[in-house]
Amino acid sequence: GQNIDQPTEMTATEGAIVQINCTYQTSGFNGLFWYQQHAGEAPTFLSYNVLDGLEEKGRFSSFLSRSKGYSYLLLKELQMKDSASYLCAVRDPIKAAGNKLTFGGGTRVLVKP
């Protein structure tokens, strides 16, 4: 099975940096996704990591360590519009499972002025 843990809520100040951690214990691994979800809206894709290391995309970066079962999403130069939930998800390693994702409970980030 899959077990994915991330903090429930984080608060940060506009312009600051916030790091959202995600740890996973899974029976296999075929990639980790990060999604952003604003209240009342669908999740939108932020990043995908399948190899160890850091992936950078503008103000957002995602890191993966497969040996530690650990990932983080780094949000820099926080803006008010970054207030949202951030979802960590691990993809099922079995090809026949058709790219099933198991999601963590999500981290709600509140950006204050």
Next chain:
Amino acid sequence: NAGVTQTPKFQVLKTGQSMTLQCAQDMNHEYMSWYRQDPGMGLRLIHYSVGAGITDQGEVPNGYNVSRSTTEDFPLRLLSAAPSQTSVYFCATMDTRSGNTIYFGEGSWLTVV
């Protein structure tokens, strides 16, 4: 939410009623899936399909049926609605040939009273 259309957006049902949530996509994606999202529990996979004529169960399939007669459509049927099925439902698709991005529909808010 490019190309994934869910209907209805909001629905109130009485316990025991049946209904179908519709999901249609125009991107010719092979993979389609249904998730439900409850507070603090992230998204949980209900059913998925890797192509027309092929469906399989996810993590929480009880009380739901699906079919995939065409590539474009993947309806989710609630057979006899229960208050425990009050949730937000998301349809998602993925182009398994060319990338790892999952596209979510806008969501359907279902209340069972």
